[in-house]
Every structure is written in structure tokens, then in C-alpha cells.
Amino acid sequence: PEAIVVSELANRMAERVGDVVKSLMQMGMMVTQNQTIDADTAELIIEEFGHTVNRVSDADVEQVIHEVEDKPEDLQPRPPVITIMGHVDHGKTSLLDAIRNAKVVAGEAGGITQHIGAYQVVTDTGAVLSFLDTPGHAAFTSMRSRGAQVTDIVVLVVAADDAVMPQTVEAINHAKAAKVPMIVAINKIDKPGANPDKVRTDLLQHEVIVEKMSGEVQDVEVSAINGDGLDDLLEAIALQSELLELKANPNRAAQGAVIEAQLDVGRGPVATVLIQNGTLRQGDIFVVGEQYGKVRALINDKGERIKEAGPSVPVEVLGLNGTPEAGDVLNVTSTEAQAREIAEYREKAAKDKRAAAGAATTLEQLMANA
Ligand code: GTP
Ligand code: MG
DSSP states (O other): OOSEEHHHHHHHHTOOHHHHHHHHHHTTOOOOTTSEEOHHHHHHHHHHTTOOOOOOOHHHHHHHHHOOOOOGGGOEEOOOEEEEEESTTSSHHHHHHHHHHHHSOGGGTTOOOOOSSEEEEEOTTOOEEEEEOOOOHHHHHHHHHTTOOOOSEEEEEEETTTOSOHHHHHHHHHHHHTTOOEEEEEEOTTSTTOOHHHHHHHHHTTTOOBGGGTSSBOEEEOOTTTOTTHHHHHHHHHHHHHHHTOEEOSSSBOEEEEEEEEEETTTEEEEEEEEEESBEETTOEEEETTEEEEEEEEEOTTSOEESEEOTTOEEEEEEESSOOOTTOEEEEOSOHHHHHHHHHHHHHHHHHHHHHHHHHHHHHHHHHHO
């Protein structure tokens, strides 16, 4: 244990705080319930009350969150998660908007406000697709480096009037590094200067060989403005997704990745989480990065409250004790003590790491100045 406030220690042991204070007095320590005692004293008290000292280690954290592997028979098909990437102004946001607007049920059209940075659509052939709006290249990379591989398919948007640009190349490199299959959406084909074939030949130089050039990467001509080719793009995604045979086990404790998070004035810390495995339910206890909590409410991409969210569903989670960071992984735990211990352990580890980094810099500076 670490240094801890007496009332908190009593709380964690589920003992009366008065009893703990009395016990401390018997040990010669005159403290009130609001005072902090050191780790060694806390350990003595814990043993005194017949509880076991629970030291959290890296291994414990791993065990709780990397749990058992799913048996093949428990796996069920799940929707693909698609991230749209491409150069500035090539039409990523317009394309996402066009897809969403084309696929919302009639009554909603016109009045759709997007509630979270991710949404699901159902294609005409019944395929469910999850789109992520947020990750820019930086977020995508940082998530990947933190082990939160969130996307199954990258749609590379290239404007037909501009062809391949620096951020197009960056996106290609990200997709390749992450080993995520790509679909090329050649956008803005409605424009007078549009030259889709230039896009295709430009891509060859970056070892992206599209189908029309006898390669294996699907390419679709689209216009986010007039809607041309959108259905073809959705079908291309559905086809690619079938090849991936994406599966998850909905009947287990949920694991997800934070897409975005913020402190909401009225609602407290709110995180948009993409569920990657299992099912998250109202009332579930979880740890997410250095934060923990209990699901108070789940809100879907339409702003509706839902009771549970399964694999590939993006959902807003309320009930956190603090604001996590994009890329943090959420894991449901069996007890609140477990969730809190892991969160605190991580917080301390991060603090130690920062302190170590700080110490190293000072030492370097000292050496440099000597
Ligand atoms: P950033 O988020 O800034 O990187 O841009 P983006 O890739 O999201 O592009 P955005 O959707 O904001 O579109 C940039 C501009 O291109 C806007 O003025 C759009 O109206 C326009 N645009 C997008 N798609 C099309 C298209 O298919 N045809 C035409 N003519 N214009 C388009
Ligand atoms: Mg945009």
C-alpha cells in the first residue's frame, strides 16, 4: 500500500473508521480520520484487521486486463471499424457527412446533429459499418503506439483535382505500418479539373496498386458533394470487411478504446469509447488508463441512452472519476477496488516515470554545465 488517508483505508477494508483510529492509537499514533499515514503503518493496520495486503504489480494489471483468450466457438462476427484519412481539404469530413446523411432514416434527415465523433450506418445490403471521425494522423499513431489499434480498414481519400499530396503519403505509411487494409476513395470527381487516373498513377509510386491498375487495392470514384459513388464505396468497404472475417466475443467483460474524452460541465468526465470486445453495460465497473469508474449511462451516436454496447459500437460513457486520454484502453473489472488499484498503480507509475525523466534531464544539465 501507499501513504493513505485513515478514513480511506478504513473504507477500503470495509471497517469502521473509529476502530481504525483506535487501533492506530494503540500503536502510539495520534491521528484523526482525515490524516495521512505512511505505507508501512497502513500495512500494519491492514494485517491487524486480518486483511491481506494487496500490492498491485505490472503482472497483476496484465492479468486483470489481458484476461483469458476467447475460445473460437465464443467468437461472433462484428462490424468493421473504418477510419477516413487523407490530405487536408481532400474531403474527409464531407465524405463522412455524406455517408451519414445518405444512410439516416427518413424522419431524421435534415435534423441530424452528430453527438459523438463516431457513428454506425447500415448499408442497403444490411451490413453494419462503424466510422470513426476523430483520429487525425497524430491521434491514429499515438493510439497505435499505445496498443489501441482501433481501425480495421482505412479509407484513403484523394481529391481527383489535387492527386497525391504529403499527407496522403503519410496516411499510406500509417496504414501500412498498422497492417490495415486500404480502400482508395477518389473524391471530387464532380469537379471540372478532376483527373482520377492521375491519382491512380501517382499512387503507384507509393506502392499502392489499385484494381484499375491491375492491383489489389479497391478504388472507388466518389463525390461527397453530389453523392456519386457513395453506395459503391460502402459496398467496397463491406466486401473488404468480409475478407477480414472480423470477430469478437460479445459475452465477456468489455474492452474498448477511448476515441475522445472531455470534462463536460453538466455531466462530468465523458469518454467516447469504441468497444473492441465484450459488452459494456450500465453499472459495469471499469478502469480506463489512470481513471476508473462505474457506468452511470451509455449514450449512442444518435444521442439516445442505451443499456449496453457490444463489439465495434461507439458509445459515450458517463460515470468516470476523471478524464482519460484518447487512446486509453477501458477494461471492465470485477470489483471497484481492483479498478481503483489499477488506476492508482498506473498513475503512480506514470508519475515515477515523469520524475525519473525529470531527474535524468537535471543530471544531463548538470553534466552539460560542468
Ligand atoms: P481537413 O479536415 O481540413 O483536413 O479537410 P477535409 O479532408 O475534411 O475536407 P472537407 O470535407 O472539409 O472538404 C474541403 C473542401 O472540399 C470543402 O470546401 C468541401 O465542400 C469540398 N469538397 C469536399 N468533397 C467534395 C467533392 O466531392 N466535390 C467538390 N466539388 N467539393 C468537395
Ligand atoms: Mg475535416
